[in-house]
Amino acid sequence: MPKASLAELEAFATVARRGGFRAAARELEVSSSGLSHTIAALEERMNVRLFNRTTRSVVLTAAGAQFLEEILPALAAIDGAIENAGEHVGEPSGVLRLNMAAGAGHFIMEPLIREYLSRFARVQVEIVTEAALVDVIGKGFDAGVRLLDAIPPDMIAVPIIPDLRLVVVGAPAYLQSRAPPLVPRDLLSHDCIRYRLGSGRIYHWEFVRDGERIELDVPGRLIVDDSGLMLDAALNGMGLAYLAEQTVAPHVEEGRLTRLLADWMPAEPPLCLYYSGRRQVPAKLRFFIDLVRSHAKELRRA
Secondary structure, three states, rough: OOOOHHHHHHHHHHHHHHHHHHHHHHOOOOOOHHHOOOOOOOOHHHOOOOEOOOOOEEOHHHHHHHHHHHHHHHHHHHHHHHHHHHHHHHHOOOEEEEOOOOOHEEEEEEEHHHHHHHOHHHHHHHEEEOOOOOOOOOOOOOOOEEHHHHHOEEEEEHHHHHOEEEEEEEEEHHHHHOOOOOHHHHHOOOOOOEEEOOOOOOOOOOEEEEEEEEEOOOOOOEEEEHHHHHHHEEEEEOEEEEEEHHHHHHHHOOOOEEEEOOHHHOOOOEEEEEEEEOOOOHHHHHHHHHHHHHHHHHEEEH
């Protein structure tokens, strides 16, 4: 059987990652029809169907999924070798692809992504937000950003925010006609903004004081799956929110939100960048890791 070219393998992996020919063609800067012919020719030579195609979707077959899993490490190694060769010109290049929950994106955009892009003119950053935890390597990402306790044990984790704390907040407009909660169980008589995890489960608010631990499935008519939406709802007086202290601090300082139950709030696992230690780290990721470590050191000194 004739060997597949690197271009064909890249085309196949891009269609799989993008979930369709149109988006993949835009990324590869080719026509959708030309890309479709490339994949069809690859399937014909391999004598196996890699995608199930309908008018609405392009989905990997079982054989296609296995093929993708087997070639991604090799493609990543080739990309890494090309990018590392570029170190001889003094800076990294290429696209750094990061996967994270939407809330994590708000933490890293200002201190890290802006600085990274300003330092290195030859890199691009693509951020994909998903509530559910995904296989970052299998999906073609360079790294992910999650809380430490959600990171797979075979990954290397680098803290971004070592001391992450959650707080309960409410807008003055909401609290105007309601007594503020003094203990966690007072929340059961409040309208709380609830959060749906990537697993589909509603997150239970957690509290700790003097060795006592309480976990509450708080009541509330609004459910979101994005911490940014929770913050917006809280600022608009739609209920109490359970958010990271770093997110709400400016709003608390300026009086738009009131902090509640401060002596009941537990420390959270650190927010971390994580990546595979089983393959060579490309220059674009290595430079970003260095920036993350430097930023975490500054936070510890503060």
